[in-house]
Amino acid sequence: MKPVKVGLLGLGTVGTGVVRIVEGHQEDLSSQVGSPIIIEKIAVKNSDKTRSINVDKSKLTEDPWDVIRDPEIDVIVEVMGGIEHTKAYILEALERGKHIVTANKDLMALHGSEILAKAQEKQCDVFYEASVAGGIPIIRTLIEGFSSDRILKIMGIVNGTTNFILTKMSQEGASYEAVLEEAQKLGYAEADPTSDVEGLDAARKMAILGTLGFRTNVELKDVSVRGISQVSKEDITYAKRLGYEMKLLGIADREDDHVSISVQPTMVRKGHPIASVNGVFNAVYVYGEAVGETMFYGAGAGEMPTATSVVADLIAVIKNLKLGVNGLKAIVPYKQKKLKSDDQISFKNFILLHVDDKAGVLAQITQVFAEFGVSLESVVQQPNELNPEAEIIIVTHNATKTSMDKVLQHFEGLSVIRKIKSVYRVEG
Template sequence: MKPIKVGLLGLGTVGTGVVRIVEGHQSDLQSQVGSPIVIEKVLVKNVEKARNISVSTHKITDDAWDIIRDPEIDVIVEVMGGIETTKEYLIEALERGKHVVTANKDLMALHGPEIMAKAQEHHCDVFYEASVAGGIPIIRTLSESFSSDRILKIMGIVNGTTNFILTKMSQEGASYADVLKEAQELGYAESDPTSDVEGLDAARKMAILGTLGFRANVALEDVSVRGISQVTKDDILYAKRLGYEVKLLGIAERQDEHISLSVQPTMIRKSHPIASVNGVFNAVYVHGEAVGETMFYGAGAGELPTATSVVADLVSVVKNMKLGVNGQHCTVPYKEKKLKNDEQIAYKNFILLHVQDKAGVLARITQVFAEYEVSLASVLQQPNPDNPEAEIIIITHDASKASMDKVLKHFEELEVIRKIKSVYRVEG
């Protein structure tokens, strides 16, 4: 049996996991696909560097083109990250008839449609299960298992760093800054954590999930983004008292043919299954018209969980090679993308205000909500023990984003309001 030859781009955490699984599970893999799978060449930055894993030196190269242009190599497994240069490599690989397995969410969120089109043109497979939520098989679930359904809503905890931080803040009453520091020391957060904590990483994953779930080309710019850096321990305390947890949720929704996508810290009711997903774990909740409520839970990152998804994709590629059907399983978005405008996007809101502690304030404030036709689910006024102001906590019914923006703008001009302390989307 002719072995299937793999070119591995990148030998970091995930790349090391891929080598471990392909070598460690070789006989199982061979039983499934009928051929040995061999990692023929590995791209690294520094060929001299000491590593945790032994890869024969003649396989290691720092020249990507030596792999991409090697006619012996059947499949490129890309776990190096990066966008523009990496895209160049993969496009040329596809042009040369090589299949691609990638874990690169940044690349897929930005250039997914172009890469998929190139793959179809050359009858090649591109699989990218590992790009979203590590070991959770959410890509395959959306593209195959729910193929007969209409997805109404996807809510995801798709960034482990921020979920670790929010879980710690919730469980220990710690401040954002302290927990971020701890996460950095533990290696769960980068020294520049911006992409994680400001929600960009989650937004990229939601663009990928939205594209699959709604079968329309969702771009990164279509996802409105707010990160967790402004979340305070007091906000979390208020949330818990009202029966909610604060989670950074990616939310993709459809009503009729109109969709909206966002990432923001959200107060989610504790009884919702996604509210109890803690630490670095990820979960994706999917509500389908027919299937109802489902949730998929697992490790969102890490060497072996992510590599499991990469190697499962590799198995699919090899099976397709044997059957001669590569490039035909791609889910190509076939629906026109219609984004909701701010009048159409609607959800519940939590608002915490610091106000002057005097008669008539609450009446003035509720009047503003009425003016913009935002109806209220609950209102709580209480003295603030720390200062002479009073606190007002309001939870609205579903209100359009446009109306809420007007309410908040009006509040800024209202003398009785000292400060708009915090505003959260509310779910569940």
């Protein structure tokens, strides 16, 4: 049968994995789609570079437009990364009726709705399973597996770098700085780790998951973000003592049709399935009205896991191509977006205060919580071994963000409080 011709943009880590799978599993793949799959052209930065796989040099080009404009090519697999240039390539490819598989979370989080609209106009597929949680087929699961259900909450460990750092800090009692350095040496963290450690990478993925889970157009700017760079050894020690693990959690939830999406270091109660996801692994916990608790676990990055998702998308596109139904199963968000106000966002909080070690302090503090209607699950006061001050550790019941902001604002003006040491969201 006539082979399907694929154009590859990028031959870095993931691109190399894609070539390995398409060539190595050719028999399995072609028996699924009914024809050979050929990688026809590959756009690279430097066609003279030495590579870990053998590729026919005549297939390489340093100009992505060569790939986009090749009329023989049916499907573009984009694994080069980047945003503005890449968007231009993809829009032009769609204009020419080519289908797209991409692993580009930045692009999809920022320009997903524009790209999907163009795809719909041109009856093309745009699949992007690999953009979130590498090898875990979570996008398919949200689109198809739970198509019948109403997703109420999604919690994700969707950034392996920060999960590696927090796991090491927890297991070895090491400092943030020390573990970050180790992660950089191991290649788990970039030289400039900002996008990972400040939560931006996770936020992009949560925008994609929120859009799919709630069928509404969640944008990056809708995600409130806090990273892990301020998490201390001491915080993790307290978390463990109280029975929690510290995780950088993306949390998307909805009540009625109002949604809220955030990324922040969160204390997760041990025993919750997501609390035991360690190291560079990713996991996405989904709570559906009907299905209840589910969780999906696997490698969030890496050459072969990510390539697995890219090639699974490629198979799906080619099957649609054979059936003539590309672009007809697109999921376009159809619900009007309504973000929760701070009055509607509500969760448990952990608060660590350094206070004067004298009578009546606890009464003053608990009075503030009472005033703003925040009830408390537990309060522990203990002397600080180093200073003539006491520590108060509070876990609240669910409290609205509005109330908690008022409590904390009030604390700033309370002279018996020397320092609001830490505040974390609590889950599980």
